[in-house]
Amino acid sequence: MGTSIKNQANILLSPEALLEHWQGHRRVTRRMIEVFPEDKLFSYSIGGMRPFSELVMEFLGMGAPGMRGVATGKWDIPEHLAHHKPERPSSKKELLRLWDDSTDEINRLWRQTPSERFSETDRAFGQWEGPVYGFIFYWIDNEIHHRGQAYVYLRSLGIEPPAFYDRS
Amino acid sequence: MGTSIKNQANILLSPEALLEHWQGHRRVTRRMIEVFPEDKLFSYSIGGMRPFSELVMEFLGMGAPGMRGVATGKWDIPEHLAHHKPERPSSKKELLRLWDDSTDEINRLWRQTPSERFSETDRAFGQWEGPVYGFIFYWIDNEIHHRGQAYVYLRSLGIEPPAFYDRS
Numbered sequence: 353m354g355t356s357i358k359n360q361a362n363i364l365l366s367p368e369a370l371l372e373h374w375q376g377h378r379r380v381t382r383r384m385i386e387v388f389p390e391d392k393l394f395s396y397s398i399g400g401m402r403p404f405s406e407l408v409m410e411f412l413g414m415g416a417p418g419m420r421g422v423a424t425g426k427w428d429i430p431e432h433l434a435h436h437k438p439e440r441p442s443s444k445k446e447l448l449r450l451w452d453d454s455t456d457e458i459n460r461l462w463r464q465t466p467s468e469r470f471s472e473t474d475r476a477f478g479q480w481e482g483p484v485y486g487f488i489f490y491w492i493d494n495e496i497h498h499r500g501q502a503y504v505y506l507r508s509l510g511i512e513p514p515a516f517y518d519r520s
Numbered sequence: 521m522g523t524s525i526k527n528q529a530n531i532l533l534s535p536e537a538l539l540e541h542w543q544g545h546r547r548v549t550r551r552m553i554e555v556f557p558e559d560k561l562f563s564y565s566i567g568g569m570r571p572f573s574e575l576v577m578e579f580l581g582m583g584a585p586g587m588r589g590v591a592t593g594k595w596d597i598p599e600h601l602a603h604h605k606p607e608r609p610s611s612k613k614e615l616l617r618l619w620d621d622s623t624d625e626i627n628r629l630w631r632q633t634p635s636e637r638f639s640e641t642d643r644a645f646g647q648w649e650g651p652v653y654g655f656i657f658y659w660i661d662n663e664i665h666h667r668g669q670a671y672v673y674l675r676s677l678g679i680e681p682p683a684f685y686d687r688s
Contacts, residue, residue, distance in 0.1 A: 361635035363538060363653045365531045373657065398566065399675025467529035485531045489541065490685075496661050497684055500668025507567030516665055517658075 367470055370485065371462050374492050375455065376519030381411065381499050382451055383514035388506065390444045396505055404505060407498040408447060409440070414491045416454045419461040421476060422469065422484055429478045535638055538653065539630050542660050543623065544687030549579065549667050550619055551682035556674065558612045564673055572673060575666040576615060577608070582659045584622045587629040589644060590637065590652055597646045 385393070385408060394405045421427035441447045469484055476487040506513045553561070553576060562573045589595035609615045637652055644655040674681045 360534065361639075362530065363533045363535060363635075364639035364651075365533050365653060366528065367531060369651075370531060373654075377661075398672050399678070401672065401675050467531075471529075471532035483532075483537075485533060486541075493545075493661075493664055494684070496664040497668040497671075500665040501672050503665075504566050504569065504669050504672040507569050510567070516662070 365485075367462070367465070367467050370470070370488060371459070373519075374488060375458070377492055377495060378415075378451075378455060378458075379519060380514060380516065381408070381495060382448070382455075384499055384502055384506070385444065385448055385451065387511060387514060388444070388502070389509065389511070392505070392509060393444055393447070394442065396509070398505060398508060401501060404502040405441070405447060407502060408451070410498065411491075411495045412450055412454050414494065416457040416461070418476065418487060418491055419458050419465075421474070422487065423461040423465045425474065427475070427477045533653075535630070535633070535635050538638070538656060539627070541687075542656060543626070545660055545663060546583075546619075546623060546626075547687060548682060548684065549576070549663060550616070550623075552667060552670055552674070553612065553616055553619065555679060555682060556612070556670070557677065557679070560673070560677060561612055561615070562610065564677070566673060566676060569669060572670040573609070573615060575670060576619070578666065579659075579663045580618055580622050582662065584625040584629070586644065586655060586659055587626050587633075589642075590655065591629040591633045593642065595643070595645045 384404070388404055389396075393403065395403050397403055417428055441450060470488070472484050473482065474484055474487075475481045476490075480487070480490075503513045503516075552572070556572055557564075561571065563571050565571055585596055609618060638656070640652050641650065642652055642655075643649045644658075648655070648658075671681045671684075
């Protein structure tokens with residue numbers, strides 16, 4: 353079936369390139385936190401949706417905890433995470449500190465992860481089965497999705513958000 | 521430098537898996553179009569941002585036109601695209617028809633693309649240099665980003681959006 357020019361070569365995606373892709377998106381999110389007015393960061397909502405700080409806490413609950421599962425094969429289960437929520441930060445400075453700690457931890461755990469691990473099948477947080485790289489795609493996609501929501505919050509406040517395409 | 525357990529194995533990401541990832545996201549976007557009230561689809565805005573129909577037209581201008589560049593190595597330049605904009609649809613039915621045509625064309629062009637092509641370096645639309653798979657990541661990410669914006673539009677209209685995690 354199908355054409356004969358197709359073969360089964362995989363895409364040459366290195367773990368390093370995937371990490372850079374993720375951290376590039378995380379840099380955009382960090383700039384969103386920086387530009388968000390501090391008095392709105394923890395409270396501003398449209399349509400009953402969560403404030404941006406809560407979305408950021410969700411990203412933080414997936415990123416480094418997820419990478420611990422990737423690196424070690426041992427996953428915190430979501431229920432466990434829910435019962436041991438980290439301290440809720442109450443300032444932008446504190447939220448940025450948590451963000452930067454998470455950045456460092458993701459990088460550290462990534463360096464500990466053998467390249468082959470990203471292609472293994474596992475069950476993220478004990479629940480979602482698939483290839484490990486697919487979990488990372490999901491965490492990135494989820495961050496883009498909710499960050500897009502925060503772009504509307506900012507625009508509705510009359511504030512220019514950082515450029516989506518700039519991952520520097 | 522670094523640990524010795526790290527090696528250079530690439531991630532086992534097949535072209536088929538990347539296409540499925542993209543089309544899964546495109547199915548979510550299609551459900552967003554379906555659930556969006558027709559009278560708001562072409563006009564509703566928050567913070568001066570574009571109506572959802574305009575965002576969808578942007579996705580359509582990247583998806584199949586981008587895949588033509590991927591499949592053939594020949595790119596329409598964005599200026600050219602801007603001067604030859606497709607007819608602006610004025611109904612949800614028409615927008616969904618354009619969406620479905622694009623879905624078919626992406627699948628058709630993907631089948632014509634040799635697997636190795638996704639790992640080549642090229643210049644998307646004559647402008648942005650990088651690996652071909654990176655262009656596809658960008659088109660997916662851009663769709664997630666702006667679709668996240670439309671989730672806020674829907675919520676502010678009191679409408680429950682389709683689940684982000686359901687890619688069926």
